[in-house]
Amino acid sequence: MGANHEENSLRYRRAQSVTTAEEITEKEKRARRSQFDRPCHKPRDSLFSWTSEFTNFTGLVNWGFLMLTIGGLRLCLENFLKYGIRVNPFEWIIVLTGYNEGKNYQYPSIILLMYSVVPAVISLLIEKAIAADLFTQKLGVTLQIINLLTEISLPVIVLNFSNQEFSFVGITTVCMIYLVIFLKLWSYCQTNHWCRNGTRTKKSKSLRRQSLSAPNSNALVNAEQDQNSDHEKTDDMMGIVKYPDNLNLRDLLYFLLAPTLCYELNFPRTTRIRKRFLIKRIVEVIFGMNLILALFQQWMIPSVKNAVDPFSQMDVVRITERLLKLAVPNHLIWLCFFYLSFHSFLNLMGELLHFADRNFYNDWWNSRNIAVFWSTWNMPVHLWAVRHVYIPITEMGYGKGLAGIVVFFISAFFHEYLVSVPLQMFRVWAFLGMMAQPPLSVISKFVERKLGVRWGNIIVWSSLILGQPLAIMMYYHDYAIAHYTPK
Template sequence: MTREQEGVRYRRAQSVTRAEEIKAVEKKVRYSQPDKPCHSPRDSLFSWTSGFNNFTGFVNWAFLLLTMGSVRLLLENFIKYGIRVDPLQWIYVLTGLNDGGSGHPAIVLILYSLVPITICLVIEKALSVEIVSNTLGMLVHCLNLIALIMLPMVVIHVKDGFNLVGASAVTSFYTVLFLKLWSYIQVNMWCRRSHQKKRKSMRRSSASYTSISRSADNSFDSSSEKLETKGLVQYPDNLNLRDIFYFLCAPTLCYELNFPRTERIRKRFLIKRIFEVVAGTQIVFCVIQQYMIPSIINSLIPFSNMDVTQTTERLLKLAIPNHLTWLIFFYITFHSYLNLIGELLQFADRNFYSDWWNANNIDTFWRSWNLPVHRWAVRHLYLPVVELGFNKTLAGISVFFLSAFFHEYMVSVPLKTYKIWAFTGMMSQIPLSSFANYVEKRFGRRWGNLIVWSSLILGQPLCIMMYYHDYVVTHYGESLLEEYGHV
């Protein structure tokens, strides 16, 4: 490189500062003119280059319009349907009196869950003392888990007397129990393997004993290990009824031998959570009775006739109360109820959710909104699949597949309407995630977040309308559709 070229580059590097000086001088000269200039180079506030970001007034305006629109819908609903909130109806539904049920099969089925729990604990005890082989023990565990998840499907389909709420409670309970026992079995398998390796290494070290110094080193290592694990439960001391039932009641799906514990139960905190659960549940019942049920019923004929305009109107009308119900349900479940259980059991890990509302893509949302399930999926399914040699894409698909199965399980079994809408909705999250990632990279994080919110607001009511239509057709036939059509 020549000195002349170096000199040119040197002058260009200094030209920015020089240009700023020239502009400053020109500005000073211009403003000293007698015409009193008032213009300068500036961008409009709505331009991205303006750097303006204070839109507080628009936020207040949006909330005001939202409030006015909500009050109008409230008045319209009361004028059209009257007051539909009736606590007695919920008592009939929850007790099964409206279905003529008196045997309470849902309670019997939940109590029966003690059988697979006991089988699981007995097999683990037998494996720990090597009464049964590892192959036979794991085979019994697999059969026990399969029977556990199949039992509600068979009983609810065959046995009469199940109401919708009771059947939903049973399927949700057995789903959680299935995931917890899976974690319990897998963690004890890890501990058992580690315990067996330690015993083998101790046998080898004692067989190869050669000198006093080596013996001193071994005794020092074992004593230091004992100091580190002092006060902690060790395998197989954890295999008892108290330990497994604490885990089954704890607000987590991932088993550990030693959970973090709090020092005391905060009574004021506990009372707040109880109040939130009770009040929030009543609000959910009111919104369902007053807003959701009329909209769901009115969507039957337009959806059956595939009237796109009216179906879209019903979908949008159902979307708002359904989304409000979902938000309240999220709060009372993941904040109020799980914190209530955690406080009673002095369970210290209260990280049940993350800031899913800021998720810029579908992947981030599913990793944030339900952390107990996310931790279980990563710890007990995703990582084991990867460790078996499969790629991360297949591991992620397996997680979505299992999630889709249980979503369908908790919807189709109580309704006795075996469709695949919930399963399809969950599996469609995979291509939707790719689309959301593309939008986020192409147009920015805000647009990715809008896609997440749109899928939550519109996807759920669409699924409700499809299942209601299929439920009516399956259990009441086309004649009811014709009857509604003539009304």
Template sequence: MAGHNRSHGRTEPSGDRGGGGGGGGGGGPRPRLRRTTSMGRAEDITQTEQKIRHSQPDHPYGLLVDPPQWFYTLNGGPFRFGDRYPSLMVLIYLQVHAWAALAIEKLLARSVIRPSFGVFLQIVNIIMILMVPHVVVTYLEAVPLVGLTCVCWCCVVLSLKLASYAHVNSWCRRDRGGTQRRRSLSYSKSMESLNPPASDRTEVDSAPEGVAIRKLVHYPDNLNLFDLYYYLMAPTLCYELNFPRSDRLRIWFLARRVLELIVGINMMVALFQQWIIPSVRNSLEPFSKMDITHTTERLLKLAIPNHLLWIVSFYLIFHSYLNLIGELTQFGDRRFYLDWWNAPDINTFWRTWNLPVHRFAMRHIYLPLLRHRFSKFSAAVAVFFLSAFLHEYLVAAPLRLLRVWAFLGMMAQIPLDTLTVFVRKRFSPRLGNVLVWLSLIIGQPMAIMMYYHDYIIERQDIAAE
């Protein structure tokens, strides 16, 4: 069957692409068998790679780490003097949307435009930010994968930050006749419980120990470029008029975080090049053939380095990078994650592993929906739907490939949460924690294999046409 598929793919390429011609005596159009084509091309790709490996010296695998290749991948090719670096140009262009958000808020503060029209303009501004990668993919073919991925991440972060910026300023406009927002909501609840009520405190007493005492900003004095750019640089997705600030800059703390980033990024790239890329390539043919045995073997082989890579990336992002940014901006709230590794169910995991996103979702999606009389389940589904959309967005745009694997994987967290809660209550929290770890260890490699398979086949389709 496999051999027949390959010969069919070689002798009748026009029938595959055009849907007509070929074989048997029937002159009508023939439907294209995508799975058969996928299997044949996957085998051809695999055989080509095997010939290249066999033509190499005695150690076809050995040490695959190649640092010069890292720059080649990041740059999208060899360095050429005079390159325009479109990813960097796009990141600079995104400042226009930040200025637009500030201009809209100033017009609203002066009552130049109606609040409903201002909300409409902010929504259009955010949608345009999310459309930037699509425009880049459509009109700039030379953008490297890594650069486009960075652009997508920056677009998502900027859109969430500007959504919070608009939301908080709308609250302040409603409170103009009453109490102003004098204290930052970024203070932890445990810190608030140790302090007296806000009505009994002065501005000096309201600042926790180690946090710099500054004059409080009131609306609309916050509507300026300095305030906006400090918020855009701060390691948080939730806007406040008055953030907690530290009183000094620790040089040795910065040096340790920078060293962690340098060593960690090199280790991640080496791990990716040495183990993950060969494992993913070797999974292409059995995955195309739906060979359950070999696919499972490749999945388990990929799970170990992938999970190690995920843990290292978590540490670098949520501990090293965010603390580095927090120290540079003297941002006082440094709690970016909790002990998610002990989570007895999926719900606890998602509430503890990424606190900046969790706080944004609770503050701007979940609690507002509850105030509008939505049920807790409906509000939770809305949060997971937004998260699923953004996960798919971060994968589909860089790969130039629209699939729904990441979206479905995130929406599957809802029934998985029900299962883990049942296991936690019926059996033990430890068994629920085991299920959480299994979903992390197995789910991600499966998604990687599916996206790699579809990406390679799609590229071959484009090349064949």
């Protein structure tokens, strides 16, 4: 009896065994605090536990930046000691001005860039002809498709079937501009098609209502006409443009220069230009371009050249070492290019043109899986794909999965277009890399669901850091074999 009584007393004095700290009841907490043993313990989780809800890791972030800075300085010193100072601003001028193209005072890249306005004007003329009933809608759509296909094919045709010499930067710029114009004109034609169908549907409904013979229907029609006239007066007072009043050269040129790929008849506009904001963006563009070119010359080009032999010999260990070594400068340049393009340059154009929608990117760095990354890092392309490809396909009755595959197929095709055309060699590495994104998205979602958001985000960063340099190494290897190997 005495032993049992002592065991029970010990059991009552001991805290209740629980799985997590939150399961301890408030009643037991009060009971413990009422004792005379001066308790100093309370339910708490370790700070690195997810259940602790601790979020202030500023010191660790500072430590991480310091370690990255020290590692970056060491890599810079190693690069300078191994290759010397390779930065040469005079080469930048030669490359950017297309000096190699101007041997006979002919600059084919500049000529093609000037000609890029012609397909846009042709598209405007076709739209005006359709609106004036000079063309049937079927004929007009056919002509627009031919115009778009001719526009995107022109750099390929000129590059392969002419004797003109293009610089790599020149033809790359041409392909990029022509692709942007292609996407803009696609949006321009499709949006005007929506407006045209909507206007005709509205008119046909109005005519049907006016043809009603019932007495009450006339009063209803008159009321609707008065309401429509009120809406029209309000729109006129607010300066709202309606179809087909938008079909003019000034409206088209504004859209071609605006930092968006999706056409609207009435873009949101700002009232003034912020001079301080504009100056900051100009400085960032100038500094960012010089920084990217310097990193290419000093760091990227030597690393890529040194990767040719391991690929030729298929030495897996050396290929891995080259890949990891190339990943750092490539990723740094990619981050600089992202900031330069999506923040500095697009905000610069938006400020100059009073364009109010500056949502050029979302927090892609927090992406929990690959699908979230592709829907947040490049908002102009994402909005274009959703508005002009994804939604129209689903509205036709097809599934979302098929619509997503079509979006990635179009993206993969144009990624390959931007690489293979300037290099003048057809490879499928960029195409396959983009088409690998849907299955990789499924894998990252599975990892996110099973292991948590953090591991899904690690998958995203790993694909960005390692995927791009692998593609660069393969393209440069094929280019070097094709152009520099003695025959």
